[in-house]
Amino acid sequence: MPNVIEMKGITKIFPGVVANDNINFHLKKGEIHALLGENGAGKTTLMKILYGLYTQTSGDIFVNEQKVWIDSPNKAIELGIGMVHQHFMLVQPFTVAENIVLGAEPTKELGILHQKEIIRQVEEISEQYGLMVDPHARIQDISVGMQQRVEILKALYRGADILILDEPTAVLTPQEVRELTSIMEKLTAEGKSIIFITHKLKEVKAISDRVTVIRRGKVIGTVNTNDVDVRELARMMVGREVILEVEKQEATPEEVIFSAENLHALNDRGLPALDGATFDVKVGEILGIAGVDGNGQTELTEVLTGLRSLASGKVCFKGEDVSRLTTRKRIERGMAHIPEDRQKRGLILDYPLSLNMILGHHYQKPFSRGINLNYSKIRENARGLIEEFDVRTPNEEVEAKNLSGGNQQKVIIAREFSRDPDLLIAAQPTRGVDVGAIEFIHKRIVEQRDAGKAVLLISLELDEILSLSDRIAVIYEGKIVGIVDAKDATEEELGLMMAGAGIQQGR
Amino acid sequence: MDRVLNSKLVKTITPWMSNLIVPILAVLFALIIGGIFMIMVDANPLEAYTVLFKSSFGSTKNFFETLVNATPLIFTGLSVAFAFKCGLFNIGGEGQFIAGYIAAAWLGAFFHMPWYFHIPFVLLGVIVAGAIWGGVPGLLKAKLGVHEVISTIMFNYTALHLVNYLIRTVLVDPGYASTPLIDKSARLLRFYQIDFLNLRQIARGSRLDLTFLIALLVAFIIYWILWKTNIGYEIRAVGHNPSAAEYGGINVARNTFLAMAISGALSALAGASQVIGLQGKAYQLFGFIGHGFTGIAVALLGKNHPVGVILAAILFGTLQRGANSMQSVAGVPKEVIFIIQAIIIFFVASDYVIRKIYRQIKLKKEEVE
Ligand SMILES: Nc1ncnc2c1ncn2[C@@H]1O[C@H](COP(=O)(O)OP(=O)(O)O)[C@@H](O)[C@H]1O
Ligand SMILES: [Mg+2]
Numbered sequence: 025m026p027n028v029i030e031m032k033g034i035t036k037i038f039p040g041v042v043a044n045d046n047i048n049f050h051l052k053k054g055e056i057h058a059l060l061g062e063n064g065a066g067k068t069t070l071m072k073i074l075y076g077l078y079t080q081t082s083g084d085i086f087v088n089e090q091k092v093w094i095d096s097p098n099k100a101i102e103l104g105i106g107m108v109h110q111h112f113m114l115v116q117p118f119t120v121a122e123n124i125v126l127g128a129e130p131t132k133e134l135g136i137l138h139q140k141e142i143i144r145q146v147e148e149i150s151e152q153y154g155l156m157v158d159p160h161a162r163i164q165d166i167s168v169g170m171q172q173r174v175e176i177l178k179a180l181y182r183g184a185d186i187l188i189l190d191e192p193t194a195v196l197t198p199q200e201v202r203e204l205t206s207i208m209e210k211l212t213a214e215g216k217s218i219i220f221i222t223h224k225l226k227e228v229k230a231i232s233d234r235v236t237v238i239r240r241g242k243v244i245g246t247v248n249t250n251d252v253d254v255r256e257l258a259r260m261m262v263g264r265e266v267i268l269e270v271e272k273q274e275a276t277p278e279e280v281i282f283s284a285e286n287l288h289a290l291n292d293r294g295l296p297a298l299d300g301a302t303f304d305v306k307v308g309e310i311l312g313i314a315g316v317d318g319n320g321q322t323e324l325t326e327v328l329t330g331l332r333s334l335a336s337g338k339v340c341f342k343g344e345d346v347s348r349l350t351t352r353k354r355i356e357r358g359m360a361h362i363p364e365d366r367q368k369r370g371l372i373l374d375y376p377l378s379l380n381m382i383l384g385h386h387y388q389k390p391f392s393r394g395i396n397l398n399y400s401k402i403r404e405n406a407r408g409l410i411e412e413f414d415v416r417t418p419n420e421e422v423e424a425k426n427l428s429g430g431n432q433q434k435v436i437i438a439r440e441f442s443r444d445p446d447l448l449i450a451a452q453p454t455r456g457v458d459v460g461a462i463e464f465i466h467k468r469i470v471e472q473r474d475a476g477k478a479v480l481l482i483s484l485e486l487d488e489i490l491s492l493s494d495r496i497a498v499i500y501e502g503k504i505v506g507i508v509d510a511k512d513a514t515e516e517e518l519g520l521m522m523a524g525a526g527i528q529q530g531r
Numbered sequence: 532m533d534r535v536l537n538s539k540l541v542k543t544i545t546p547w548m549s550n551l552i553v554p555i556l557a558v559l560f561a562l563i564i565g566g567i568f569m570i571m572v573d574a575n576p577l578e579a580y581t582v583l584f585k586s587s588f589g590s591t592k593n594f595f596e597t598l599v600n601a602t603p604l605i606f607t608g609l610s611v612a613f614a615f616k617c618g619l620f621n622i623g624g625e626g627q628f629i630a631g632y633i634a635a636a637w638l639g640a641f642f643h644m645p646w647y648f649h650i651p652f653v654l655l656g657v658i659v660a661g662a663i664w665g666g667v668p669g670l671l672k673a674k675l676g677v678h679e680v681i682s683t684i685m686f687n688y689t690a691l692h693l694v695n696y697l698i699r700t701v702l703v704d705p706g707y708a709s710t711p712l713i714d715k716s717a718r719l720l721r722f723y724q725i726d727f728l729n730l731r732q733i734a735r736g737s738r739l740d741l742t743f744l745i746a747l748l749v750a751f752i753i754y755w756i757l758w759k760t761n762i763g764y765e766i767r768a769v770g771h772n773p774s775a776a777e778y779g780g781i782n783v784a785r786n787t788f789l790a791m792a793i794s795g796a797l798s799a800l801a802g803a804s805q806v807i808g809l810q811g812k813a814y815q816l817f818g819f820i821g822h823g824f825t826g827i828a829v830a831l832l833g834k835n836h837p838v839g840v841i842l843a844a845i846l847f848g849t850l851q852r853g854a855n856s857m858q859s860v861a862g863v864p865k866e867v868i869f870i871i872q873a874i875i876i877f878f879v880a881s882d883y884v885i886r887k888i889y890r891q892i893k894l895k896k897e898e899v900e
Contacts, residue, residue, distance in 0.1 A: 331777060352780030361778070369778040374771045379764065383779035387761045395760040 025052040027089070028186055028217050029074065029105075034083035036069050043069040045241040047083070051186065051219060054212050058232035058249070059221045060261055063456045064429065066241040067221045068110065071188045074219075075107040076100040087186075106179025107188040112171050114163045120170075121146040121159035124178045149181055154210050167523075168316065169200040176207070180216075187211065188219045193227055195317055198486065198519035205231050225254045225261070226487075237261055262459045272470045275494035277306040281478045282447050287337035288502075289327050297323035299502035300337075305447065310469065310479040312493030312510070314486055316522050320502035321482050322364060325451045328480070329361045330354050341447065355384050360445030362436055364452040364482070366429075370436040373425035377417060378406035380424050381439045405442070413438035414464070430457040437465055441472065448472055451482040466492060486518065500524045552889065554832050554839070557878035558846065565871040569863050579861040583853035586860075593852075595722065595737035599809065601841075601848030602739075603628075605746040606801035607826025608844050609753050610794045612835035614665075614679075616757055617790030618770035619672070623683025624798040624823025626690035627664045629816065631799025633694045634660035635806035636813035637702055639713025646716040650807070653717050657803040658796040664690060665795015666788055673784035679791065687823075691816055698815045708815040719745075719808050742808035749800065750837040756793075757837075766790050798823055828876045847872070 029051035036044040043066045051057050059067045072078045074085065076094040085092055087103045094100050100107070114123050121142050122129075130141045146159045155173050163171060172192060179187055189208075193201045208218055208231065220232060228235050229249060236246040237260040244260045258266045283304035291297035297320045305311045315321055326332035328339060330351035339347045346354055363369035371380050382391045382402055390401040406420035415434045417427060424432060433453070440448065450469060454462040469492060473479050483489050489496055490513065497507040498521035506521045566576035587597040607624045614621035621627075638656040642649070668682035704711035719741040722734035757763035768776040769786045777783050801822055806813055829847055833839030854868035 329778075350780065350782070351777065352782075355780050363778055368772075368774050370775065372768050372771045372775050375768070383768070383775070386764050386779070392761045395762055397759055397761055397764060 025054060027051065028053045028087065029219075030086040030089075031070070031074065032084045032086070034070065034073060034085075035081045036066075036073060036078060037081045042241050044073070044080070047238070047241070047243050049236055049243065050246070051217050052234075053217050054215055055233040056208055056212055056218045056220055056231060058228040058235040059219055059238065060223065060225070060228050060235050060257065061238035062223055062261060062458045065223075065238045065261075067238055068190055070238070071107065071190060071219065071221065074100070075105060075188060101182050101184070104183060104185040105188070106182060106184025106186070108172065108175040108179060108190065108192060110190040110194070112175055114171055114174060116162075116164040118163060119159065120157050120161050120163065120166070120174050123163055123174055124149075124159075124181050126178070128182055145181070146177070150177060153177075153180060153207070153214065155180075155207060168195045168318070169197070169203070172196070172204070173207070185215070186217050186219070188221070190221045191223070192220070193222065193224065194484070197316055197522040198515045199523060200519075201227070223261075224487075225257050228257060229254060239263055258459065264460070266459050266463065270466045270470060270491045272492075273474070275309045275473065277309040277494065278476075279307055280304045281307045281342060282480070283338075283340045284328065285338045285340070287324070287327055287339070288335040289323050289332055289337075290335060291320075291323055297502050298327065298335075298337075301499065301502060301504050303497045303504050303507060305478045305480050307446075307478050308473060308476050309494040310473050310481055310492055312489035312496045313480065313482040313499050313504075314489045314496055314518055314522060315484070315499035317484050319499050321451070321484070321499060323502075324499065325361070325364065325449060325482055328449055329359065352384075355443075358443075358446035360440040360443050360448045362440050362448070362450040362453045364455065366432055366436055371424045371432055374423055376421045376423055377410070377415070377427075377435055378402050378420040380435055381406045381409055381420075381442070383439065385443065409435075409438040409442055413441075430461040433457045433465070434461060437468065441468060445477065447478045447480065449480045449482070452484065453481070454483075454485070454488060486515065486522075490515070490518075498522055550834055550836075550839075553882045554834065554843070554879060557832070557875050560878055561871045561874035564874050565867055568867050568870055572864065572867075574861055574863045579857050579863045579867075582857050582860045583849070586853050586856035587849040591733050592736045595734055595739040597845065597848045597852050598743050599737070599739050599848075600851050601844040602743045602746050602804050602808070603801040603822040604825055604829050604844035604847050605750060605841055606804060607798050607822050608829030608833055608840035609750055609826075609837060610665075610797035610801070610823075611826045611830035612833065612837070612840055613753060613757070613797060614790055614794035615830060615835050616763075616770050617766045617786060618773065619669070619679050619787065619790055619794070621665065621668075621683055621791065621794045621798075622680055622824070622827065623665060623668060623686050623795070624801075624826045625819040625821075626683065626687035626823070627661045627795040627798035628802040628820065628823045629687075629690040629694050630660040630664040630795070630802065631657040632802030632806055632813050633697060633702070633710075634799065635717075635803035636710040636713060639717035639807060640711045640812070641702075643714055644716065649714060649716040650719070653713075653807060654800075654803065657799050661796040661799020661802075662792040663795070664799065666792035669788040669791025669795075672791070673787040687819065691819065694813075695815050698813060702813075704812070710813045712811045713806065717807055718811060738809060740808040742804035745800070746804070747841070749797070750841055753797070754837040762789075798826065801826070828872065828879075831879045832875060 027050045031047060031049040034044050034047040047070055049070065061067050069078065073080050074094065076096045076099050079095055085094060092103060094103065115126065124146050125142050130138045130145065132138045143159050150157050155177055157170060157173055157177065163174065176187065192204060196204060212218060222228060232249045234246060235249050237244040237257065239261060285302050287298045287301040289298040301324060303311065313321065323332055327334055330349060334347055338345060341357055341359065346357065367373065372383065382405065385391060391398055403420055410417060410420055413434050415438065416431050424435060453465050453469065469479055481489065481492055490510065493510045495507060496510050496513050496518065497504045498518060500522060501524065505524065569576040569579055586593055588594050607628065610624055611621055634657045635653055638653045642652065644652065664686060668679050668686055671677040671682050672679045698710055702710045721738060721740040722730050723737065757767065765776065765781045765786050768779065768781055769783050773783050825847055829840055829843040833843035850868050850872055854865045857863040857868065858865050
């Protein structure tokens with residue numbers, strides 16, 4: 025098969041970062057080519073160069089063996105390249121059909137939209153590729169999986185032969201992932217070529233024909249997917265041997281320490297985000313909350329930690345109603361919180377590590393005497409935590425913004441664990457951290473449980489939920505639609521619940 | 532060479548240097564451009580700058596007079612800097628200045644007690660007045676989300692007209708456009724009145740009074756609050772990242788109010804310094820005096836750090852004082868000084884740009900080496 029894309033010696037330098045370092049990448053006609061790498065490896069950057077959103081610092085691009093200079097997405101589209109971004113770019117109040125044709129709309133004289141023609145064309149193209157959509161539905165009313173289809177159709181409508189999908193599975197349930205897989209297979213059967221970006225090893229194996237692994241901006245290698253196993257891929261991606269399974273014993277849960285009853289709350293736009301969520305957490309267990317992004321996880325975390333007010337419902341901790349308590353009071357009662365967005369919530373980036381590591385306890389002994397900060401104790405605390413949690417930093421006075429994402433996360437983890445909390449609320453504790461750090465964080469969370477504490481784990485990564493939790497609750501549209509024992513849970517069953525097919529609330 | 536670069540001394544000094552480099556460059560640029568303007572109006576910049584320097588630093592008396600100009604600017608500069616540390620832009624310095632101005636005049640002239648009560652009493656009253664005038668906009672921001680820039684501007688005008696009304700009516704000294712003189716017991720001594728270290732000789736002819744020392748003391752207190760206490764920890768946390776502060780159990784609304792109240796009190800002390808020190812009374816105002824606004828420039832140039840604020844206040848004091856003598860001695864129009872001030876502010880505000888150029892020069896140098 026001929027190469028439809030050849031990227032040769034591509035280098036992209038952002039101020040202070042070499043995002044792509046002399047990358048060679050070839051895409052064959054009709055293949056699904058996975059681009060695998062950890063967060064920050066440079067995958068998106070490479071594809072944005074191909075799609076004309078960035079221009080390379082050096083290197084050449086060949087499309088169908090012709091050397092090309094792609095300086096805008098329009099140029100890319102002209103060359104038959106389409107991209108579906110990590111974050112969709114759809115116009116919410118428009119219909120599916122309008123979004124698909126947007127930018128190349130068929131019009132009648134005087135530029136009036138030719139509505140009938142639009143619908144006809146959209147129906148035609150969706151039938152051709154077996155991508156069924158309702159052309160009349162508004163984007164705001166359809167599921168994320170559907171929106172993704174619309175994005176793909178949009179690219180196809182503009183005549184894309186080469187499709188770039190940037191982390192398309194991140195927002196999908198397992199069932200939707202399977203559907204996407206079959207769509208991709210159909211597209212390649214039609215002669216399209218697909219670049220599929222991911223950081224999940226299992227997906228590479230399940231979906232792709234070949235895989236190119238990128239680490240820190242450099243290509244580690246391109247291999248046929250059938251010739252490698254998951255361990256091998258992990259090693260290529262991380263650069264060393266990794267343990268993929270979390271080692272843990274059976275839980276020995278005791279009494280209920282924390283309960284949420286019939287929680288209702290609004291999101292930032294004033295719309296209902298929590299709609300009667302109910303669950304409880306026992307001492308000595310990890311309760312995982314699974315769900316597709318945007319089903320109330322953020323609001324749930326905030327409500328439990330006092331960062332968002334409850335419209336109604338009740339949160340109890342150690343037998344006390346804490347629903348109306350401030351965040352500070354809840355911390356004092358023994359709650360700790362690893363926030364989902366470390367840069368927005370978890371750290372004061374301009375503060376040195378030492379000051380970040382006391383946030384929340386800064387006004388208490390030994391960090392404060394009266395109103396005076398005790399810097400020697402503060403530094404001592406930081407040095408101890410840096411050592412214990414293996415934070416890679418020259419010293420404790422470095423500002424948090426100068427650390428890598430994984431190390432920033434370790435600072436937060438260190439701080440929250442150092443409080444020896446009775447309940448740890450961990451929201452996306454491993455988002456954006458490298459595999460090595462994931463191992464470490466998972467181990468600490470299990471240790472926390474084994475030390476007789478309670479853990480509430482809220483994560484979008486189903487694998488993480490499955491490997492850590494003792495019980496799993498599934499959240500869908502602000503409700504807990506089911507709670508299952510992790511031992512008996514299957515990806516299948518959870519996936520169905522994540523899509524809203526609820527079984528009755530079990531305990 | 533490497534040993535020197537890695538030594539502890541250099542390591543502690545370098546961050547300081549990088550903080551100093553922009554303000555210093557800004558001042559140098561401004562002086563050069565000011566010089567070009569002087570040449571354009573056929574004046575001799577060298578002569579003018581010599582006059583400027585002499586009038587401010589030529590003798591102890593002159594230097595002390597410069598400090599007279601600097602004193603209110605230290606307070607207002609600290610005021611702006613403090614609010615800024617909490618992420619707030621307090622441009623209500625004028626209004627808060629006026630609040631302190633009138634409070635000092637009222638409490639100083641209409642209440643009578645021995646000095647060791649009177650002075651603390653006046654200062655306390657001034658602080659309360661400023662805390663209210665700054666704190667209310669803080670409260671509006673914290674509770675209703677009203678932007679402090681808008682509310683403090685409104686409070687400036689309210690203060691101006693309210694105070695003029697008071698001075699015309701209830702607080703008037705009949706026959707004068709001012710309040711009556713405050714009691715001696717509320718007045719701070721001038722340096723030449725103090726029998727200490729030959730001050731009578733050294734400070735003769737200068738109006739510098741003890742409010743300057745209060746300004747230095749207050750600058751130290753502000754430094755201590757911001758960097759050595761958990762109050763400062765919280766205020767700066769809110770300034771850097773309110774969401775993270777909230778996550779850490781810090782009450783953002785409370786700290787917003789607190790920072791504005793303290794900021795207001797600082798500007799009010801500037802107003803008081805004019806009454807209990809320099810003038811002995813409050814005059815009717817024909818407009819804003821401008822110390823509050825200059826405080827913004829002082830804070831900017833001083834990088835919102837108390838030490839920087841003191842140095843910047845002295846620089847602005849120098850320029851203000853030099854403007855007059857440059858005009859009379861060197862024939863340079865006063866406006867040139869305003870241009871220089873404006874250019875300083877401009878450059879410091881475009882700190883980012885300068886930093887970028889500086890970094891590129893450094894990069895180039897590294898490449899060459
Ligand atoms: N617009 C940008 N400006 C500066 N740095 C960027 C920009 N986009 C990406 N980077 C940096 O380039 C590196 C690679 O990022 P990215 O391509 O998004 O990684 P991936 O998609 O593999 O997670 C990261 O270090 C990231 O911080
Ligand atoms: Mg990416």
